[in-house]
């Protein structure tokens with residue numbers, strides 16, 4: 001059984017076809033520059049064949065058309081016929097408070113998705129465009145929406161309500177939503193397998209450290225707190241995002257720089273974080289190299305990041321009342337062994353004892369703690385596509401039994 005997973009951005013589209021018997025992708029690809037000049041589709045088969053198509057791609061509908069064509073191409077396709085695709089799973093960034101779980105898309109769901117646009121004006125419209133394009137091209141194939149926010153809908157009000165007049169929550173929906181939910185959910189489930197314990201019994205802290213970074217406190221498989229907030233700008237300092245600031249800094253910068261709302265938003269999202277502090281790059285590999293060469297601002301960016309992560313681990317251990325395992329995932333979490341080592345230093349009080357040798361791994365699923373450590377440290381490569389495919393399969397099989 002095969003599931004197509006689609007992740008639509010404003011000008012890009014990533015896709016994978018996953019064989020659910022083996023849980024591995026059989027084809028994947030990326031469409032770039034949708035609606036712009038120089039659009040390109042790069043399609044590759046896991047078996048090795050690769051094809052690059054450069055053509056006009058004015059809309060998401062054209063992009064999906066091209067992807068489907070590539071998937072059934074006799075030369076470089078992965079499928080004989082599109083009917084082999086059992087269902088399509090779509091990543092949707094914001095589900096607001098309407099969606100605490102993935103859903104099969106119908107008219108009512110589509111209407112609710114449109115109501116969530118206000119909360120994610122840049123992200124949700126392309127996600128919706130991707131669903132509509134697939135509905136058009138594959139009218140009888142079920143479409144499922146999987147939300148970045150859904151996993152965090154289990155948080156309690158004391159975690160998600162801000163210190164603002166309550167009407168701002170009621171009228172504008174201002175609250176903590178949290179993101180990267182698909183990744184936090186996936187790695188927490190894998191952690192239970194790795195630890196050979198029921199997820200229901202575990203207290204976990206999951207650190208998704210990539211370009212965007214967030215940390216979640218997970219008790220019994222449910223998110224009880226997370227570091228991103230109303231938007232993905234909150235929490236840790238990230239590649240280009242500031243992370244949490246004294247809110248008065250925002251208006252102060254607006255006055256000093258005469259920034260409009262749009263300009264300050266763009267500034268905080270794309271010119272700050274590790275890039276702004278180091279002045280080198282937003283890429284942690286570049287920053288590590290610069291720090292090794294003696295660049296003190298690059299070193300400062302790394303120190304701030306490690307400090308932020310440590311701070312969240314400490315505070316979530318307090319919120320959880322103890323912690324069975326800390327999980328590291330995403331680009332930095334999976335690969336940057338030195339960063340993991342620095343974060344885990346002086347955490348003996350939580351029972352964290354990193355095995356420095358085991359910790360030298362990159363991108364493998366492994367327990368990197370010393371044998372007697374009370375709190376395990378796990379490196380678990382995330383797989384958001386597989387999580388989307390698993391949800392999609394479960395929901396569509398349920399629906400076909402009804």
Ligand code: ADP
Pocket residue numbers: 209210211212239282283284285286288330331332335336337
């Ligand atoms: P996103 O999906 O949020 O764009 P990723 O999860 O792919 O991001 O993570 C990208 C980040 O991971 C980049 O900052 C990159 O430098 C970092 N990264 C990848 N490999 C390494 C490595 N070997 N050492 C340090 N950082 C790494």
